[in-house]
Amino acid sequence: MQFSEVLSAALPSNRIVTDPDVVAAYSRDQAAWAPAGQAVALVRPENAEQVRRVVAACAEHRVPIVPRGAGTGLSGGANAVDGCVLLALDGMDRILEIDTDEQLAVVQPGVVNDRLRAAAAEHGLWYPPDPASSPWSTIGGNAATNAGGVCCVKYGVTRDYVLGLQVVTAAGDLVRVGRRTRKGVAGYDLAGLFVGSEGTLGVITEITVRLLRLPESPPMTIVGAFDSLVSAGRAVAAVAASGITPSALELVDRYCLRAVDDWKNMGLADLGDVLLLGRVDTGDEEEAAALQACFDEAGAVFSTRSTDAEEAEALFSARRLAYPALERLGPVLTEDVCVPRGLVPEMLARIERHARTHDVHIANIAHAGDGNLHPLIVVPAGDEEARARAQLAFEAILDDAIALGGTVTGEHGVGLLKKRGMHAELGEDVLALHRAIKSALDPAGILNPGKII
Amino acid sequence: MQFSEVLSAALPSNRIVTDPDVVAAYSRDQAAWAPAGQAVALVRPENAEQVRRVVAACAEHRVPIVPRGAGTGLSGGANAVDGCVLLALDGMDRILEIDTDEQLAVVQPGVVNDRLRAAAAEHGLWYPPDPASSPWSTIGGNAATNAGGVCCVKYGVTRDYVLGLQVVTAAGDLVRVGRRTRKGVAGYDLAGLFVGSEGTLGVITEITVRLLRLPESPPMTIVGAFDSLVSAGRAVAAVAASGITPSALELVDRYCLRAVDDWKNMGLADLGDVLLLGRVDTGDEEEAAALQACFDEAGAVFSTRSTDAEEAEALFSARRLAYPALERLGPVLTEDVCVPRGLVPEMLARIERHARTHDVHIANIAHAGDGNLHPLIVVPAGDEEARARAQLAFEAILDDAIALGGTVTGEHGVGLLKKRGMHAELGEDVLALHRAIKSALDPAGILNPGKII
Numbered sequence: 001m002q003f004s005e006v007l008s009a010a011l012p013s014n015r016i017v018t019d020p021d022v023v024a025a026y027s028r029d030q031a032a033w034a035p036a037g038q039a040v041a042l043v044r045p046e047n048a049e050q051v052r053r054v055v056a057a058c059a060e061h062r063v064p065i066v067p068r069g070a071g072t073g074l075s076g077g078a079n080a081v082d083g084c085v086l087l088a089l090d091g092m093d094r095i096l097e098i099d100t101d102e103q104l105a106v107v108q109p110g111v112v113n114d115r116l117r118a119a120a121a122e123h124g125l126w127y128p129p130d131p132a133s134s135p136w137s138t139i140g141g142n143a144a145t146n147a148g149g150v151c152c153v154k155y156g157v158t159r160d161y162v163l164g165l166q167v168v169t170a171a172g173d174l175v176r177v178g179r180r181t182r183k184g185v186a187g188y189d190l191a192g193l194f195v196g197s198e199g200t201l202g203v204i205t206e207i208t209v210r211l212l213r214l215p216e217s218p219p220m221t222i223v224g225a226f227d228s229l230v231s232a233g234r235a236v237a238a239v240a241a242s243g244i245t246p247s248a249l250e251l252v253d254r255y256c257l258r259a260v261d262d263w264k265n266m267g268l269a270d271l272g273d274v275l276l277l278g279r280v281d282t283g284d285e286e287e288a289a290a291l292q293a294c295f296d297e298a299g300a301v302f303s304t305r306s307t308d309a310e311e312a313e314a315l316f317s318a319r320r321l322a323y324p325a326l327e328r329l330g331p332v333l334t335e336d337v338c339v340p341r342g343l344v345p346e347m348l349a350r351i352e353r354h355a356r357t358h359d360v361h362i363a364n365i366a367h368a369g370d371g372n373l374h375p376l377i378v379v380p381a382g383d384e385e386a387r388a389r390a391q392l393a394f395e396a397i398l399d400d401a402i403a404l405g406g407t408v409t410g411e412h413g414v415g416l417l418k419k420r421g422m423h424a425e426l427g428e429d430v431l432a433l434h435r436a437i438k439s440a441l442d443p444a445g446i447l448n449p450g451k452i453i
Numbered sequence: 454m455q456f457s458e459v460l461s462a463a464l465p466s467n468r469i470v471t472d473p474d475v476v477a478a479y480s481r482d483q484a485a486w487a488p489a490g491q492a493v494a495l496v497r498p499e500n501a502e503q504v505r506r507v508v509a510a511c512a513e514h515r516v517p518i519v520p521r522g523a524g525t526g527l528s529g530g531a532n533a534v535d536g537c538v539l540l541a542l543d544g545m546d547r548i549l550e551i552d553t554d555e556q557l558a559v560v561q562p563g564v565v566n567d568r569l570r571a572a573a574a575e576h577g578l579w580y581p582p583d584p585a586s587s588p589w590s591t592i593g594g595n596a597a598t599n600a601g602g603v604c605c606v607k608y609g610v611t612r613d614y615v616l617g618l619q620v621v622t623a624a625g626d627l628v629r630v631g632r633r634t635r636k637g638v639a640g641y642d643l644a645g646l647f648v649g650s651e652g653t654l655g656v657i658t659e660i661t662v663r664l665l666r667l668p669e670s671p672p673m674t675i676v677g678a679f680d681s682l683v684s685a686g687r688a689v690a691a692v693a694a695s696g697i698t699p700s701a702l703e704l705v706d707r708y709c710l711r712a713v714d715d716w717k718n719m720g721l722a723d724l725g726d727v728l729l730l731g732r733v734d735t736g737d738e739e740e741a742a743a744l745q746a747c748f749d750e751a752g753a754v755f756s757t758r759s760t761d762a763e764e765a766e767a768l769f770s771a772r773r774l775a776y777p778a779l780e781r782l783g784p785v786l787t788e789d790v791c792v793p794r795g796l797v798p799e800m801l802a803r804i805e806r807h808a809r810t811h812d813v814h815i816a817n818i819a820h821a822g823d824g825n826l827h828p829l830i831v832v833p834a835g836d837e838e839a840r841a842r843a844q845l846a847f848e849a850i851l852d853d854a855i856a857l858g859g860t861v862t863g864e865h866g867v868g869l870l871k872k873r874g875m876h877a878e879l880g881e882d883v884l885a886l887h888r889a890i891k892s893a894l895d896p897a898g899i900l901n902p903g904k905i906i
Contacts, residue, residue, distance in 0.1 A: 101694045101795040124696065146638045157636060159645075160613070175882045181791040182823035183610060184860035185599045185649050186867060186875045187887055187905060192612075192645040196638050213696045241554045243577065243666045338634040342554040370635035407637040414639060422639045429626045433894065434640055440893035441886065452640060 003061040007041065007085070010053035015091075017042040026068065026088055027080035032331045034076025034416040039066070042086040048166060048174055048205035051087065055203060056172030058085055064449050067199040069109060069141025072133040074334045075415025077145065077198040077451050087203060089140045095119050096206070103211045104163060104180065109140020109204050116209075125211040128155040131411070132320050140204050146196030148411030150316070153369035154247045154281075155212075157411065159195045166206035167194055170442035180208060193437075198413050199448040201441045217283030219247065221312035224295030225272025225302040229253060229352060229364060232274040233345030235298035236368040239278075240341035244291055248279035248316075249369025256322035256363050256376075263325045268318050272301055276368065277315050322365045326378050333377040333390050336418075337401035338410030341371040350400045351375045358393040360386060372410035395420065414452045422452070456514040460494065460538070463506035468544075470495040479521065479541055480533035485784045487529025487869040492519070495539040501619060501627055501658035504540065508656060508899075509625030511538055517902050520652040522562060522594025525586035527787045528868025530598065530651040530904050540656060542593045548572050549659070556664045557616060557633065562593020562657050569662075578664040581608040584864070585773050593657050599649030601864030603769070606822035607700045607734075608665075610864065612648045619659035620647055623895035633661060646890075651866050652901040654894045670736030672700065674765035677748030678725025678755040682706060682805060682817060685727040686798030688751035689821040692731075693794035697744055701732035701769075702822025709775035709816050709829075716778045721771050725754055729821065730768050775818045779831050786830040786843050789871075790854035791863030794824045803853045804828045811846035813839060825863035848873065867905045875905070 007016060017023060018041050028036045040063070045051045058065045067087045068078035080086055093110035100123045107116055113127075113134040120127050130149035131137055137147065143165070148157045164178030178184075178191030194202050226232040232251055239249060252275045257268040268275075276295060280288045288305050295303045306312065326332050339347045348364065351373070355362040366373040377393055379386035398408045398421035408414075408421030423431060434453050438445075460469060470476060471494050481489045493516070498504045511518045520540045521531035533539055546563035553576045560569055566580075566587040573580050583602035584590055590600065596618070601610045617631030631637075631644030647655050679685040685704055692702060710722040721728070729748060733741045741758050748756045759765065779785050792800045801817065804826070808815040819826040830846055832839035851861045851874035861867075861874030876884060887906050891898075 100696075101690070102793050103693075103696075146642075148636055148638075152636060159642065169882075169886065173882045173885075175880075175886065177883060177886070179791075179860055181793060181825075181859050181863070183601055183605060183791050183820075183825050183863040185601075185864055186860045186862050186871070186878050187883070188650055188654075188890060189599075189612065189642075189645050189648065190883070190886060190890075192642050195642065197641055201641075213698070237554070240556075243553075243556075245666070338632075338636050340555050340634060367636075372634075372636050406634050407632055407639045409638050410634070410636040411638055418639070425639050427628075429622075429628045430630060430640070430643070432626075433622065433628065433630070433643060436893040437641060437643075437890060440889040 003063055006057040006060065007054065010057045011043060011045055011050040015044050015046065015050065017044065023086065026071065026086050029071045029073035029076060029078040031074050031076040031415065031417055033333050034079055036079040037082035037084065039080040039084045039086045042088060044088045044091045046091055048168065051203055051205050052168045052172055052174045054085065054087060055168045058446055059170060059172050059444060062444055062446060064446050066448050067203045069138035069144065070136050072137040073141065073145060073415060074412045075417045077413050077415030079416060081450055090138060098123055100125065102180065104208055105211055106206065106208045107139050108206060109138060111139045113137050113139060113142060120211050121214060124214055126214045127161065127209060127211055129158045129161055132323065139207050143195050143204055143207050144197070144199050145413040148367065148372065150248045150250060150367060152367060153249050154245050159192055161209045162191055162195050162207060163210050164208035165191050165194055165204055167202040167204055169202050170444065170447050178208065198415060198451050200438060200452050201447060215281045217281055218307055218309065219279045219281045219312065220288040220305055220307050221315065222278035222280065222288055222291045222295065222305040223303060223315060224276040224300040226274040226276065226299065227272065227301050229274055229348040230345050231299040232276050233348040235276055235295045235300065236344040237342045238294040238298050239291060239369065242290060242294055244287055246278045246291055246369055247281040248277065250277040250319050251364065251366040251368040252319050252322055253364040255361065256326065256365055257318065259325035259329060260318050260321045263328060264321060266318060277319060319365060323376065326363055326376050330378050330381045333394050334412065335373065335375040335394065335397055336409045336412040337397060337406055338370065338372040339401055339404045339406030343404045344368060344371055347373060347400065347404055351397060354393045354396050358389045360390045360393050362393065371406065399424065416451065456510065456516055459510040459513065460507065463510050464496060464498050464503040468497050468499065468503065470497065476539065479524065479539050482524045482526035482529060482531040484527050484529040484868065484870055486786050487532055489532040490535035490537065492533040492537050492539045495541060497541045497544045499544055501621065504656055504658050505621045505625055505627045507538065507540060508621045511899055512623060512625050512897060515897055515899060517899050519901050520656045522591035522597065523589050525590040526594065526598060526868060527865045528870045530866050530868030532869060534903055543591060551576055553578065555633065557661055558664055559659065559661045560592050561659060562591060564592045566590050566592060566595060573664050574667060577667055579667045580614065580662060580664055582611045582614055585776065592660050596648050596657055596660050597652050598866040601820065601825065603701045603703060603820060605820060606702050607698050612645055614662045615644055615648050615660060616663050617661040618644050618647055618657055620655040620657055622655050623897065623900050631661065651868060651904050653891060653905050654900065668734045670734055671760055671762065672732045672734045672765065673741040673758055673760050674768065675731035675733065675741055675744045675748065675758040676756060676768060677729040677753040679727040679729065679752065680725065680754050682727055682801040683798050684752040685729050686801040688729055688748045688753065689797040690795045691747040691751050692744060692822065695743060695747055697740055699731045699744055699822055700734040701730065703730040703772050704817065704819040704821040705772050705775055706817040708814065709779065709818055710771065712778035712782060713771050713774045716781060717774060719771060730772060772818060776829065779816055779829050783831050783834045786847050788826065788828040788847065788850055789862045789865040790850060790859055791823065791825040792854055792857045792859030796857045797821060797824055800826060800853065800857055804850060807846045807849050811842045813843045813846050815846065824859065852877065869904065
């Protein structure tokens with residue numbers, strides 16, 4: 001049988017899309033700079049069994065599969081490769097269970113992050129991982145990339161909340177890995193291995209996540225304005241050294257503030273050149289005061305703290321709006337380095353130097369509290385020379401992160417954009433371990449080929 | 454060259470032991486019921502390079518390697534297999550670094566858990582994972598088995614604290630996996646995969662662990678005494694449903710209390726038939742009162758709470774002494790099932806039924822708050838019939854844990870004792886994934902062969 005016939009037998013005809021415009025729309029994530037190939041079809045299964053049949057069909061015919069959630073990734077991990085089937089999980093969007101006694105939820109991969117958060121809140125529960133894409137990105141995509149977010153500085157990343165997965169393997173088997181219990185060590189940590197593997201080892205069809213109780217205390221917001229990136233960075237290092245664990249510690253620089261102001265007219269840039277937005281959710285006034293003291297002693301030109309929820313929401317929305325605001329100015333090349341927290345000022349200084357050396361605009365937002373920096377390189381649309389300079393700055397920043405004992409990707413994943421950097425970070429022996437595992441679980445190499453390794 | 458010559462070239466002669474008595478002493482962990490084979494030699498390397506050379510020598514000659522820490526395991530994971538080299542990491546016991554700003558420590562595998570805890574405390578930091586073996590067990594062994602402990606109900610298990618590892622692979626390469634930064638998604642989660650793999654995928658030669666700040670509030674201890682296992686279990690389920698997260702919730706039954714009393718004359722059994730020991734470390738009196746209310750409403754015959762550190766220490770030491778106290782009565786077959794927290798009363802009832810059905814004594818201690826139960830089957834020394842009945846009860850308990858949606862091992866690992874149970878729990882397809890990964894990372898099968906799979 002032809003592949004198209006086998007595929008047609010795998011799921012209902014309305015779940016197979018070959019319209020070139022629709023296929024093209026599903027052929028890229030948000031990494032504007034990453035290349036994308038030409039898919040042969042888009043499939044949108046309704047259930048795990050259909051996913052299994054699609055994978056089995058592709059395995060039989062050696063057709064590459066590129067799984068995707070909402071396509072909000074920033075590394076090209078969900079970009080089409082030539083001749084692939086795009087396997088969109090966004091139609092599998094049911095919350096299957098919220099168990100309040102066990103504090104867990106079971107969801108299909110297409111459930112949008114904010115929707116799970118809202119559903120959990122109805123039970124007094126909380127799903128912490130909160131990537132900036134949370135209004136759109138899916139739990140399946142979050143798990144595939146081990147997504148981070150604002151809360152990670154205190155509450156950890158997606159992997160810390162994934163208890164178990166249902167996965168379709170490259171062999172076309174539907175399996176369950178992980179557990180529902182609070183603890184469990186029966187065998188290798190396969191659930192942890194699939195999390196963050198960006199669709200290269202299996203296709204996630206169901207996720208069991210651990211939930212926390214909703215925090216009881218209303219959060220306090222602590223704002224510091226600084227006259228330079230480096231002095232804001234010093235405040236971040238001071239917070240780390242103080243031992244305070246804020247529930248958020250975000251950095252937004254003047255480029256981002258102005259871009260948001262130009263778009264939303266919020267008057268943010270009047271507050272200062274660089275803002276640090278801290279949050280304390282323990283209800284402990286002393287902790288909030290200590291955080292503010294870290295800001296002041298590092299040279300904040302202005303600082304304040306408040307329990308006003310609206311004010312806080314406005315400030316944190318500036319953080320979330322920074323990326324789309326910059327995208328209005330031209331294609332954005334998004335960095336995602338993570339360095340030891342004490343080296344945040346040094347890394348920020350180096351980023352500024354690279355902006356000057358390579359003559360590019362680099363805006364900065366950062367999950368500063370865990371050292372995860374997002375320098376955003378913006379070039380005028382159509383300026384090929386600027387684009388080439390941006391590429392050089394991009395790679396130079398990755399090398400500096402490695403030199404400082406950091407990583408080339410704190411939370412966005414490797415995809416296509418960080419392959420060179422990841423190889424430099426891990427070295428040949430560790431890459432060999434990756435290849436061995438990839439070959440073991442996907443011997444024919446049909447799952448998201450060319451991504452990560 | 455003969456293997457003995459190659460091995461002699463790998464490390465100093467005083468680091469190779471062939472004295473049969475010493476080799477025999479290193480040939481078993483604490484799982485009295487698990488079989489152990491005959492090793493050809495014991496090696497005790499001083500550094501990672503010596504480990505690498507030993508593994509390379511064994512790889513060349515296809516000699517099995519059984520790595521071990523302090524030998525406090527309870528599943529036979531460190532037991533010798535015939536013809537193996539016992540690779541004892543207990544001599545590599547240096548704390549290499551404690552970084553207060555980044556809140557991490559770097560240690561050699563032979564560092565004893567309590568020693569790391571004490572060293573961290575000198576810096577105001579805390580390494581939470583606290584297996585009952587913490588005065589003797591090593592961080593390397595804790596990582597290899599993904600050890601749990603009393604704190605896990607609130608603070609998680611060893612894997613939650615391991616940031617990075619240095620590992621000798623089966624190929625004899627010395628590699629670093631994981632990271633030093635707070636976040637990082639460059640490649641597969643190999644550090645997480647090696648944690649809990651019980652020496653079957655690589656030999657851990659260095660561990661980087663995340664530390665927390667020492668809790669500031671003195672813990673409050675909440676004690677409840679119950680007249681039956683099942684009513685204590687109902688209190689555990691009530692705590693889970695209440696959403697309270699105690700920092701400990703331990704169960705000790707009358708068999709254990711009496712065994713400790715007989716040994717240490719502590720008068721514990723006078724308190725009640727079954728004790729629940731809760732701990733709250735938030736300084737929140739209301740939370741402590743709510744925990745006590747869960748005990749009372751579930752039918753506690755007596756309950757109290759206190760901030761007296763000595764009193765608390767006495768009660769929790771009874772928990773820690775239970776296992777050695779029972780061992781004085783005869784060989785102990787240790788269970789380690791974990792079930793959903795709401796099903797703790799049901800699982801305890803089934804354990805009691807199995808004790809009656811199979812006519813064996815089953816004592817119970819439990820990390821009850823996370824559903825992790827340790828039924829301890831004690832038989833008179835030399836009573837082979839009782840031993841056979843105990844084996845039947847052991848396997849029946851595992852099957853019940855699986856039937857209740859639980860796991861056959863919450864924290865001790867699979868080793869030898871849980872292989873049948875793990876196979877039943879995971880099923881053939883998931884086992885195939887395990888075998889594929891094992892073959893990929895250890896194609897010759899020299900690393901701790903016969904353990905887990």
